[in-house]
Amino acid sequence: MSLRRPLLAAAFLTAALLPGAPGAAEPGVEAMVGHRAAYRLTLDRARDNSDIARAEGVMLYEVVDACDGWATRQRFQLTLTDRDGTDVETTSDYSTYETKDGRSIRFSLTQTSQGAVSQRVAGDAEVTPEGGTVRYTEPSTKQEALPGGTLLPMLHTIRTLAAARANQRLLVVPLFDGTSADGAQDTTTVLQAWQPPQANERFPALASLGSARMRVAFFDRTPSATGGGASAPDYEVGLRYYENGVADELKMEFGEFSVDGRMQELAVLPNPC
Template sequence: MDRKAPTMPLRRHLLAVLAAAGLAGALPVPARAAEPGAEAMVGHRAAYRLALDRVRDNSDIARAEGVMLYEVVDACDGWATRQRFQLRLTDRDGQEVETTSDYSTFETKDGKRLRFTLTQTSQGAVSQRVGGEAEVTPEGGRVTYTEPEAKEEALPKGTLLPMLHTIRSLAAARGGTRMLLVPLFDGTSPDGAQDTTTVISAWSPPQPNSRFSALASLGSARMRVAFFDRDPGGSGGGASAPDYEVGLRYFENGVADELKMDFGEFSVDGTLQELVVLPNPC
C-alpha cells in the first residue's frame, strides 16, 4: 500500500512506464505462485488533486496544494509502479516551499521481492535519494540499500511489501476483519520497515459512479493506515503516536480514491481527477 506522501521534509511516497520497466528488467524473478487476490488487481493510471484539509492549532501552514500521479503496470510476473508527488506549502507570512518526490518500484507477484528508488527534492534541489532491493523470507528477510549509502537492514518477521499489503487489506475487508497489524516495507526510507495499523471498514457493495464508470460495478472498503517507527521490542503499531496516517477508499481492483494524508501538523485531501485502466498485457 503506497500512496504515502512526506513527513517534513518530504519523504515517503505516495509512483512512467519506461523507468518502471527498467526496474523490472533489472530484477530476475524466479517462477513462484502469485499471492491469491493478485489476479483482481488492475494496471491503471490515476491523477489526484491535493488540497489542504486542516491544520493543527500550532501549525504555521496557511495553504497546501499539489498533485499526485500514480501508475501501476502489470508486468506479468510482477507490478511495476511509479508515483510522482508535488506539494506547494505556503506559510502565514506568504513564503512558499515546493517539494516533490519520484518513487518507482517493482514487486514480484508472490510478494517476496521488491526493487525501489526514491528521489525527493525541495525548492528544486535533491534532498534525499533512497534505492535498493528487498527480499522477504519466512524469518523476515533483508534489505540491501545502494542509496543513500551501501548497507543492509534486517526485516522483521511478517513483513509485507506494498502491493501485497493492499491485497491482504482487501481480503481482510471482504472477510470481515476490521484491523490488520503488520510491519510494512515500501522502500521510501533508509531505515527499514515500519510498523503499521490498518483499520478497515465494512465491505461496501457496488455503487453508482457517474465520474468513473470502471468503478461502478466494484465493491470497496474504506481504510485508515497508521505508520509507526519500528519498535525493536515488537509491540507493533499503536505503541506511540503515528509518524504518518493515510485514509482512503480501496476498490476491489486496487484503485483508490478519496485520499486523506495526515502529516501531523496538517492534513491534505487527495481527490481522484482522472483514471485510466490499462490493458492487461499478460
C-alpha cells in the first residue's frame, strides 16, 4: 500500500483568484512560523468491504525558517491491522527545502513497508510562470515538465490561508510537492469560513490566531487535464490551519479507510533571521 504524505507543509481556482506569481514579496510569508509538532494517528473509519480493522501511528513534522527558504521534514509511521489480526507497518521520511520566492525546491521521500523500502523519490524542481521542470534522481533519472500555475508546498499553504481570509471558498491549482515520481498533481481545495481567535488551553501559542478548516483533494493529471474534479481523487486530506501555518487537526482519506491526526505536542521555533 502506498500512503501519500498528509498535506501539512502544503499548503489553489487559479492564479486569477489569488493574484501574484511566485516571487520574493509573496504576501503572508512573514506570518508563517518554524515549528515542531507531533501527531497521534488513529482509525477514523473503514469501508464496509475493507479488510482494515485498526490503524494507529504517529507523525512528526518540522518546518525551519532558513531565512531564504523553508526546510521541512516529516516522519510518518502507521500500523494497519486486518480482520485476521495481521499487522502491516508503513513508514515514510520526507524532507524538502523550498525557497521563499516559491521558485525552487529540493525533495526526498523514502517509504518502507514491513521494514523494506517500497518507494524512493528524490530530485529538485524549478518553477516558472509557464510551469517549470522537475529533475528526478530517484526512482530513475528523468525530467518532467510542470504545468503553468504550479505551486510548491509552502507557497500553496500561504495562498490557501490568504484565500480563506479573503472569504474565498474554492481554489484549484496544480501542486508539486515531491511525493510522486509523475510530476505535479491537480488539487481542489474547499475552504470553510475564517474563524476568529479562540481560547486554547492545550496550545496557548495558537490562542491569539485565526484559523480555517479546509479539504484538499489530489487528482492525477492526464494529458488533457485542465484542473481537479474531473474524476475521483487519488487522495484527500482535511485539516484546520492556523494563520501561522500550524495545523492541529487532520483527516487523511486513503480510499478504503481514513485516519484522524490530532496534534499532541507543539514547539514554536525562534526566528533566526
